[in-house]
Amino acid sequence: xxxxxxGSPLDIALKNFDKVAGILNLPQNIRLKLRSPDKIITVYxxxxxxxxxxxxxxxxxxxxxxxxxxxxxGIAALADIDLNEVVALAMLMTWKxxxxxxxxxxxxxxxxxxxxxxxxxxKKAKALFKKIVRKYTTAIxxxxxxxxxxxxxxxxxxxEVMGWMMDQYSLLMGRRVPGVVTGKPIExxxxxxxxxxxxxxLFYVTAEMAKKINLPLAGSRVAVQxxxxxxxxxxxxxxxxxxxxxxxxxxxxxxxxxxxxxPQAVLSIKQTTGSVVHxxxxxxxxxxxxxxxxxxxxxxxxxHTAVLTAENANNVKAKIIAEAANGPTSxxxxxxxxxxxxVILPDILANAGGVIVxxxxxxxxLASFFWSKDDxxxxxRNIMTDALRDVEKVRSTKHLPWREAALALGISRVAxxxxxxxxxx
Numbered sequence: 102x103x104x105x106x107x108g109s110p111l112d113i114a115l116k117n118f119d120k121v122a123g124i125l126n127l128p129q130n131i132r133l134k135l136r137s138p139d140k141i142i143t144v145y146x147x148x149x150x151x152x153x154x155x156x157x158x159x160x161x162x163x164x165x166x167x168x169x170x171x172x173x174x175g176i177a178a179l180a181d182i183d184l185n186e187v188v189a190l191a192m193l194m195t196w197k198x199x200x201x202x203x204x205x206x207x208x209x210x211x212x213x214x215x216x217x218x219x220x221x222x223x224k225k226a227k228a229l230f231k232k233i234v235r236k237y238t239t240a241i242x243x244x245x246x247x248x249x250x251x252x253x254x255x256x257x258x259x260x261e262v263m264g265w266m267m268d269q270y271s272l273l274m275g276r277r278v279p280g281v282v283t284g285k286p287i288e289x290x291x292x293x294x295x296x297x298x299x300x301x302x303l304f305y306v307t308a309e310m311a312k313k314i315n316l317p318l319a320g321s322r323v324a325v326q327x328x329x330x331x332x333x334x335x336x337x338x339x340x341x342x343x344x345x346x347x348x349x350x351x352x353x354x355x356x357x358x359x360x361x362x363x364p365q366a367v368l369s370i371k372q373t374t375g376s377v378v379h380x381x382x383x384x385x386x387x388x389x390x391x392x393x394x395x396x397x398x399x400x401x402x403x404x405h406t407a408v409l410t411a412e413n414a415n416n417v418k419a420k421i422i423a424e425a426a427n428g429p430t431s432x433x434x435x436x437x438x439x440x441x442x443x444v445i446l447p448d449i450l451a452n453a454g455g456v457i458v459x460x461x462x463x464x465x466x467l468a469s470f471f472w473s474k475d476d477x478x479x480x481x482r483n484i485m486t487d488a489l490r491d492v493e494k495v496r497s498t499k500h501l502p503w504r505e506a507a508l509a510l511g512i513s514r515v516a517x518x519x520x521x522x523x524x525x526x
Contacts, residue, residue, distance in 0.1 A: 105185060108431075110189035110190070110428055111188055113428065114189040117505075117508055118135070118192070118508070119136075120505070121505055121509050121512050122135075122512065124499065124509060125509060125512060125513055125516065127512075131520070131524055134524060135512065135519070138164060138166075138191055139164050139166060140163070140164040141161070141164075141188070142161065144160045144161075144162075144237060144240035145157065145240075146158050146236035148229060148236065150219075151225065156214075156219065158213060158233050159212075159213045160210070160237040161184055161211045162176075162250070162252075163184075163188050163208060163209050163210070164191065164208045165206065165207040165208060166207055166515060167206040167250075168206060169199060169204055169515060169518045170198070170204035171248055171251055172205075172206045172207065172251070173194060173205040173206060173456060173460075174208035174210065174252070174253065175209065175253045175255025175284075176211065176212065176253070176254070176255055176258055177210070177211050177212070177258065178256070179211060179212075179257060180214055180215040187211045188209075189428075190427060191207050193427060193428075193448070194206075194208060196508055196511030197450075197453050197511065198460075199510070199514040200449050200488050200491075200492065201484055201485075202487070202488065202514070203456070203457060203460045204460075205456070208250055208252075209255075210241075212233060214233065216230040217257075231265055234269075235265060235269045238266045239269060239273065242269075242270055245270070245281060246278070247280035247281055247466070247467065251280070251281065251283055252281075252282050252283075253283045253455075253456075253459050259284075260284055260291060260295075260296070263282045263283070263286075264285055266281070266282050267285055267290075270282075279466040280466035280467050283462040283463055283466075284462070285462070290462070290466045292458055292459075292461050292462035293474040293477050294461075295455075295462055296334075297330075297334040298454045298458035298477075298481065300333075300334030300335040300338060301478060302451075302453055302455070303331070303423050303425050303446075303451050303454060304335060305454070305481065305486060306451055306485045306486065306488070306489050307398060307423045309485075309489055310421055310446060310489065311398070311421065314421070314444065316397060318342045319342065320343060320345065321339075321397040322345050322396040322397045323336070323339045323344045323346050323397065323398045323400065324348040324349070324391050324392075324394050324396040324400070324419070325349045325402055325425075326401050326402060326403050326408065327350065327351065327403030328350065328351045328367070328377050329403075329404075331402045331425040331426075332349065332402030332403070333371075336349055337365065339398070345361035346361055346363075346364050347361060347362070348362075348394055349364070349377055350377060350387075350388045350391050350403075351371065351403075352376075352403070353375075354377075354386065354387055354388065355377060355378065355385070355386045355390070356377055356378060356383035356384065356385055356386065357384045357386045358382065358384065362382075366380070367383075392409065392413055392416075393413060393417060395418050396418060397419060397420050398419055399417065399421070399423070400425050401424055401425065403429070405429075407428065409429055409430040409434040409438070410434050411434055414433070414434035414438050417443070420443065420444065421444045421446065422438065422444070422445045423451045424446060424451045425448075425451065425452050426452070427448045427452070430445065435502065436502075439502045445503040446489075446503065447504040447507045449507050450492055453485070457481055458481060461477055491510055493506075495507075
């Protein structure tokens with residue numbers, strides 16, 4: 102890990118780890134073990150492009166820790182993600198699975214391309230991306246598997262893409278191996294409830310926290326920055342609970358309505374026009390304005406890190422900030438928001454629903470026995486509320502801010518696994 106940019110996701114992840122490792126008084130050898138990934142796998146694929154110049158694409162798979170179980174984490178397809186960011190996300194996944202107390206480790210992957218820009222023709226772009234995914238799967242196949250490393254969808258990948266990966270891996274193994282990936286279509290071993298799992302888990306933990314601070318969900322005002330999968334489902338679940346969705350946004354901008362928006366109607370406009378800003382029954386606002394609106398619950402769910410900063414944190418008015426996105430709050434903003442007495446449900450707690458239901462899918466695949474959506478959601482609610490209880494306990498006993506408490510819980514559980522393996526010399 103070289104050339105770490107100050108303020109970058111990896112810089113923040115390492116500084117947070119070092120601080121919490123000091124609080125926990127971890128032995129030096131365990132600190133060194135957990136501070137760096139176990140493996141960084143980089144592969145190169147070249148695919149033919151129907152008479153055009155061949156396309157070369159780099160792919161990464163970072164395996165941070167398998168001390169508590171097989172590596173687990175999504176694979177994004179992004180042209181502008183760098184390796185250090187993938188390392189940071191793999192590390193955060195290790196803490197996330199430990200906070201949820203599920204028997205998995207942490208990993209992350211990236212295919213360095215924008216699938217939509219591989220060709221001006223959408224059908225050709227999809228065909229090229231399928232070739233790239235299959236070649237990437239072949240290249241990393243020795244390092245993945247149901248008992249080694251279990252990829253999942255992430256930004257610009259999907260259940261369909263996971264189906265391609267599962268099929269390619271199965272061809273290489275000479276048998277069907279549904280447990281090699283999660284987030285697959287239900288028809289080939291996917292789980293009920295997986296599509297909305299991140300938002301569903303976030304809703305459960307936020308609803309539980311709202312009860313603890315005597316904030317009735319019915320009538321509460323919710324603002325959601327980012328209206329992709331997690332953001333749109335989160336708006337739906339809060340709306341169903343009687344909350345008013347006062348604002349939502351996407352990469353183009355946002356819309357605001359004091360009396361409340363119909364999240365499904367807004368989603369329909371986004372799907373047909375490309376953005377929520379074309380919803381006519383609301384006032385157009387910027388993403389920056391959304392963060393500072395009068396609201397009770399703020400859900401940062403967009404793709405960008407550090408949208409809450411030292412510059413705008415003093416203007417945030419929410420009582421609860423529930424991080425559907427990874428890393429939406431800068432360390433400086435964290436300090437300001439804590440001083441203001443706001444509840445910050447950090448990413449490794451609030452958005453753990455996705456990996457929890459991925460764990461459920463993996464278990465179902467291994468057993469060849471599948472659960473109903475009600476069963477999935479009951480188990481998800483129990484794990485999310487237990488995780489919140491455990492973070493609160495660390496917060497109160499060690500007198501830590503929300504994020505440090507969650508990190509302390511996750512890191513301590515992984516450190517205990519390391520000690521159990523005899524690494525505490």
